[in-house]
Amino acid sequence: MDRIRITGGHPLSGEIPISGAKNAALKLMAASLLTAEPLVLTNVPRLADVRAMAELLKSFGVGVQITLGDGLGEGDGYRFHAATIASSFASYDMVRKMRASFQVLAPLLARHGEAKVSLPGGCAIGARPVDLHLKALEAMGASVVLEDGYVIASAKGGLKGARIDFPFVSVGATETAMMAATLAKGETVIGNAAREPEIEDLGKCLIAMGAKISGLGSSTIKVEGVAKLNGAEYAVMADRIEAGTYAIAVAIAGGDVELIGARRDDIAPLLNLLQQAGTDIRETKRGIALHRNGGRPAAVDITTAPFPGFPTDLQAQFMALMTVAEGTSVIRETIFENRFMHVPELGRLGADIKVTGDIAAVRGVARLRGAPVMATDLRASVSLVLAGLVAEGETIVNRVYHLDRGFDRLEEKLRAVGAQIVRERE
Numbered sequence: 001m002d003r004i005r006i007t008g009g010h011p012l013s014g015e016i017p018i019s020g021a022k023n024a025a026l027k028l029m030a031a032s033l034l035t036a037e038p039l040v041l042t043n044v045p046r047l048a049d050v051r052a053m054a055e056l057l058k059s060f061g062v063g064v065q066i067t068l069g070d071g072l073g074e075g076d077g078y079r080f081h082a083a084t085i086a087s088s089f090a091s092y093d094m095v096r097k098m099r100a101s102f103q104v105l106a107p108l109l110a111r112h113g114e115a116k117v118s119l120p121g122g123c124a125i126g127a128r129p130v131d132l133h134l135k136a137l138e139a140m141g142a143s144v145v146l147e148d149g150y151v152i153a154s155a156k157g158g159l160k161g162a163r164i165d166f167p168f169v170s171v172g173a174t175e176t177a178m179m180a181a182t183l184a185k186g187e188t189v190i191g192n193a194a195r196e197p198e199i200e201d202l203g204k205c206l207i208a209m210g211a212k213i214s215g216l217g218s219s220t221i222k223v224e225g226v227a228k229l230n231g232a233e234y235a236v237m238a239d240r241i242e243a244g245t246y247a248i249a250v251a252i253a254g255g256d257v258e259l260i261g262a263r264r265d266d267i268a269p270l271l272n273l274l275q276q277a278g279t280d281i282r283e284t285k286r287g288i289a290l291h292r293n294g295g296r297p298a299a300v301d302i303t304t305a306p307f308p309g310f311p312t313d314l315q316a317q318f319m320a321l322m323t324v325a326e327g328t329s330v331i332r333e334t335i336f337e338n339r340f341m342h343v344p345e346l347g348r349l350g351a352d353i354k355v356t357g358d359i360a361a362v363r364g365v366a367r368l369r370g371a372p373v374m375a376t377d378l379r380a381s382v383s384l385v386l387a388g389l390v391a392e393g394e395t396i397v398n399r400v401y402h403l404d405r406g407f408d409r410l411e412e413k414l415r416a417v418g419a420q421i422v423r424e425r426e
């Protein structure tokens with residue numbers, strides 16, 4: 001298995017292009033199942049998860065073509081054509097490998113009238129049930145049965161618009177309800193909807209496909225069902241988590257970097273905290289520029305929360321920064337119950353972190369020292385890469401496949417701004 005070797009202590013300088021957002025692209029790909037016409041997506045990130053979703057769509061009979069690519073099976077543009085749906089079965093093997101596969105349930109059900117999709121089960125960061133997804137579909141008239149680890153859903157006469165009030169904010173369940181509602185009869189009102197920019201991106205693409213949706217970006221989304229959706233061409237939004245990760249890279253390693261395509265509003269809470277911690281930030285015509293001289297960052301506290309709060313997907317990376325801060329930072333994770341797996345690994349590099357329940361107290365140290373590390377999820381893995389940028393000597397990050405699931409050409413992008421980082425094949 002590949003690993004990444006980083007030699008710390010090199011400031012970063014130059015430009016980093018931000019790729020399309022993984023967590024938007026995967027749902028937009030699932031949305032192609034809602035129409036018999038082609039959906040063309042551009043600015044698609046080159047990621048293992050995108051390839052996995054394309055394979056899953058092919059298994060339903062969707063025609064998948066790379067429209068902007070390198071001729072070697074990698075592309076930034078794709079055409080998805082679900083002229084007919086030949087199968088509506090998503091296996092355990094598929095959904096277990098990538099939870100986002102579960103998002104095919106609503107579009108399959110809405111267009112095809114039935115679907116059998118494996119329950120995703122728990123994962124490294126928490127139990128992650130799907131009860132809210134299923135309740136939303138039931139409220140719209142679907143019959144939902146759980147059998148041998150599978151969700152078997154049917155709505156032979158079609159789905160019906162409904163009032164759905166989520167007890168707490170869920171990105172995935174909001175997307176399920178929104179996609180299902182596009183083809184339901186009548187109006188659906190989604191209360192306590194997630195406001196994440198990826199939801200807005202999905203909504204805008206659905207509108208381009210002919211859906212009638214209002215209230216995007218607010219906590220009440222209304223969808224007036226239509227008889228059918230059409231094809232469209234849509235560019236995936238820039239990845240705010242990738243942008244935030246590279247912003248933290250500059251804060252931890254020092255230097256001057258412009259993040260091309262990054263949008264301030266998408267990561268405002270992070271940028272405000274980075275400023276408080278001592279990084280200069282300004283918006284440019286092409287994105288966001290960050291500047292930081294040497295010296296340790298100031299300690300600041302964070303609590304993760306649904307958008308527009310501090311994103312859980314940047315918690316591990318921010319913790320990496322706080323390990324070398326002046327003072328103690330209190331980090332509270334409120335979204336997932338087990339999202340501190342990076343703590344013992346950061347400890348191997350010399351970080352001083354104590355976890356009590358959902359709180360991590362990070363006492364900044366003057367220096368980290370390189371060591372071999374590995375992590376069990378995507379964002380945790382990249383937090384170790386960030387720590388490696390500032391650690392003395394060599395850090396070796398194992399289990400690189402996590403990074404390949406969600407960071408498009410990570411080492412290439414970091415090397416281009418002066419980081420000493422190489423991938424080694426075993």
Ligand code: EPZ
Pocket residue numbers: 023024026099100126127128129130131132133134169170171172173312313335336337378379406
């Ligand atoms: C999405 O997951 C993202 N994944 C996650 O990113 C991200 O961390 C999360 O949203 C929060 O922003 C994708 O978009 C593919 P939720 P999702 O439903 O939709 C509980 C990454 O690293 N819940 O908003 O699964 C759930 O257990 C990933 O890219 C239920 O209890 O997240 C969690 O505690 C990791 N029942 C909370 O809600 C449900 O039916 C929020 O989860 C649904 C969720």
